[in-house]
Amino acid sequence: MGASILVADDDRAIRTVLTQALARLGHDVRTAGNAATLWRWVEEGQGDLVITDVVMPDENGLDLIPRIKRIRPDLRIIVMSAQNTLLTAVKAAERGAFDYLPKPFDLKELVGMVQRALTTPTAAAEVPLSAAEPEEEQLPLIGRSPAMQEIYRVLARLMGTDLTVMITGESGTGKELVARALHDYGKRRNGPFVAINMAAIPRELIESELFGHEKGAFTGATMRSTGRFEQAQSGTLFLDEIGDMPLEAQTRLLRVLQEGEYTTVGGRTPIKTDVRIIAATHRDLRTLIRQGLFREDLFYRLNVVPIRLPPLRERTEDVPALARHFFQTAAAEGLPLKSLDNAALERMKRYRWPGNVRELENLVRRLAALYSQEVIGLDAIEQELTDATPSAAQAPEPANEGLGAAVERHLREYFAAHKDGVPAAGLYDRILREVERPLLSLSLVATKGNQIKAAHMLGLNRNTLRKKIRDLEIQVVRGLK
Structure with missing residues (x-):
């Protein structure tokens, strides 16, 4: 049986497209160009699902969501918006929307979202979200590119959770900004945000910095000192450059994540901890695992929700807004x-x-x-x-350069960057990964996220492609038009 779907959007063309697409699936679609009509239908008990725009002539669609939820808490709401910012996605989630879709959208993605909204059990779909509204003073992340839209949607879904997050990306991509956004707009916003950069602290002091130490624990410990875990109690602890953490500290961190408690350096009494962990790195942790430099069990504890931040060269359409x-x-x-x-x-x-x-x-x-x-x-x-x-490594690429020549040129520059001409171990896997990731990412972009088409184009088995997407932590971005 088809569902009754209420659509509110002041764009007649969008109303027509949605009506035709959803009616073909057997749904009964009613459309309105303003919020007042939508509200009247909801009050009358009509509709199994609402699809609403944000900016309408008479009222902001986001402001309508809490009113709908008060009288019909089980009614699912999908929000569409051309105001494609992190704040829009967060507000939609905060106010109880089932999902958020930036405009312009891919029709197949919206249809799939409608099907999920109509079939997902309520208990599995609802996420406890904080009641406070985020302030609109300053956006922590800037950009409306498809890559950033996918990140906004992921962040909005995470705001009401305490899930551990692993942020990866090159230096300068804004990993700490993402961590701060998760904290500032999340359920722990009233607690402290504490950051520690593993690469900036001498290795022998990291355990003391993290867990604190007792008086007399080591030479120079003239008094008790609190660690970052204690300072971040009831808040968020951001572990930046986690790939630079020494193995001894990794072992202690793993125990904290498993047991929810720790001891200070030189201490004996376990201390219960209540913090959300967000980690970040620009390094390839899987390579470090193969080299014996990072614990595999710790990686899986930290990598609960992976977020890859794209380098700016992959989202240059955001340069004007950033500038x-x-x-x-x-x-x-x-x-x-x-x-x-x-x-x-x-x-x-x-x-x-x-x-x-x-x-x-x-x-x-x-x-x-x-x-x-x-x-x-x-x-x-x-x-x-x-x-x-200043260096040839950043000079303009030669015109009409073939792929093999480009790879050879970059490898020569990579070897030249090392004084002895010998990079660290694991070079073969690193180079394959650097070539494979953009190849798969761009193939998915070309097929608008359709993995079956991408696998056919690449000549790969569909399951092989899925495994590579998972292993390479590639975010599948749909809705490119």
Whole structure:
């Protein structure tokens, strides 16, 4: 039997497309161009499912969700929005939406979402979410690219949970920003957010930094010191660069995750801990596991929910929005407000950004501080990017270069970067992974996330592709149009 579906969107074309697609599946679809009509239908008890836009002529669709939930708590709501920010996804989840879909959307993805909303048992679908509303003062993450949209949706689903999260990505992609967003908009927002960078602490001091120490525990321990676990009690502990944690500390961390308690260095009394763990690394932990440098059991304890942050070169369409944001931030700190002309923006979108978002932020601050013109043009950007690429490794790639030649060139540069010409062990697996990940990712983008089509195009077995997606932690992004 078909379901009764209520659709509210002020775009007539979207209403028509949804009506045709859902009616073909046997559903009874009623559409409205405003929130008032939708609310009247809901009050009358109509509809098994609601699909609503956010911006409508008479009311914001997000503001309507709590009212619907008060009178019909079991009615599922799917939110669509062209305001594709993290805050939109978070607010939709906070207010009780079943799911969030950014516009423009893939029709097959929306149909699949409708089917899940109509068939998923309520107890399995509902997630306890914090009651407080996130403030709209400043967004922690910027970008409307498909890759960032998928991250926003994942983060929104995690806000009401205490699941352990592993964030991976190159340096400068914003891993700590993601960790802070999970904390600031999550159920532990009233607790402390404590960060520790494993790469910045001497190896012999990491256990003391994490778990604290007692007076006399070692030479120089003249008084008791609290560790980061104690400081983060009832909040979030962010373990940055977890791949640099020594094995001895890994063993102690594993016990904390298993038992929920720890002892200080030199202490004997177990201390109960109540913290959410978020870890991050730019290193390939599976390679470290094979090299015996990272515990496999700890990896699986930390990697409950993996999130891969794309490098900026994979989402260059976000460069203009990021640049505007950083110019506004610089202006708020007292620097003159600047902007970029179109030619300058296009040049920045073609740049590889080896330093990722952090490099872009530094460039924008430099432009705001050193250039007198209000609108900065192409010449200034060319000069800055030339100065920022001192080595041949970041030079423009030769025109018409074949794949084999490009790989050889990059490998020569990689070997040259090591003084003795010999990189660390595990090079074969690392290079294969670096080639395989973009190949599979771009194939999935080309097929709009359809794994059957991608497997056929690649000449792989469908199950083999699924395993590689899982092993390489590739996020399947749908809805590209």
